[in-house]
Amino acid sequence: MDRRILKTQKSVMKAFAELLAEKDFNQITINEIADRADVSRGTVYLHYIDKFDLLDKCMDNYFNKLFETCMPLDDTNRLPSKYLIIHAFEYLEQHASIYTALLNNKGVPAFRKRMSAAIQESLGELVDSRGIDQEMSREVLIQFLSSAIVGVLEWWIINSLPIPAADIVKQLWSLLERFQVIPYFSDSN
Known part of the structure; x- marks a missing residue:
């Protein structure tokens, strides 16, 4: 797999994990994940169907x-x-x-x-x-x-x-x- 893709996925996963530590899963939004990972919302959706898929x-x-x-x-x-x-x-x-x-x-x-x-x-x-x-x-x-x-x-x-x-x-x-x-x-x- 392309290293850039792996790096992006790792960044999104890390951002999501940090948010899980801070708040309830149901309160987390894709926008928050994207902002924390420093990627666009569309980039998150390129790799994950939704936050349930990411979870x-x-x-x-x-x-x-x-x-x-x-x-x-x-x-x-x-x-x-x-x-x-x-x-x-x-x-x-x-x-x-x-x-x-x-x-x-x-x-x-x-x-x-x-x-x-x-x-x-x-x-x-x-x-x-x-x-x-x-x-x-x-x-x-x-x-x-x-x-x-x-x-x-x-x-x-x-x-x-x-x-x-x-x-x-x-x-x-x-x-x-x-x-x-x-x-x-x-x-x-």
Whole structure:
């Protein structure tokens, strides 16, 4: 893709993310996005159908960045590896402003839902590959783990990272071990 197009899209996306941090999605206009990105309104429409399309592409972009950065290239070590969870929280800590905007903005409930679905999918693959106790429901285990991880992550981001990433993961991991969830997956730290 042409570097100028990428630069324009990056500028529009950055402007949109900044506006999301400042105000509710429903209050943001294409004119504001264009002004902030220092492009014309028509340029925004050349790349995005409307602000909903921009929101979808923004969520895709930041969601993909999170998972590409935090997931291994091979399938040998998937969630809930302690290392991967620490890596994810550290990445979120470094990029807190955009993820806070995506999780905290009342007009963007889809980001949390997308994150939860991706974690559930990864956990499902992990459960299928390693198995679980026959008395435990696969669906309940996956829902429990994903709700715990996403819930803690969301609380942590929305409350302005009150605990360092390594400490919050240590506490989350300890809780998972305490309720004997971790032995089903690995002994990895």
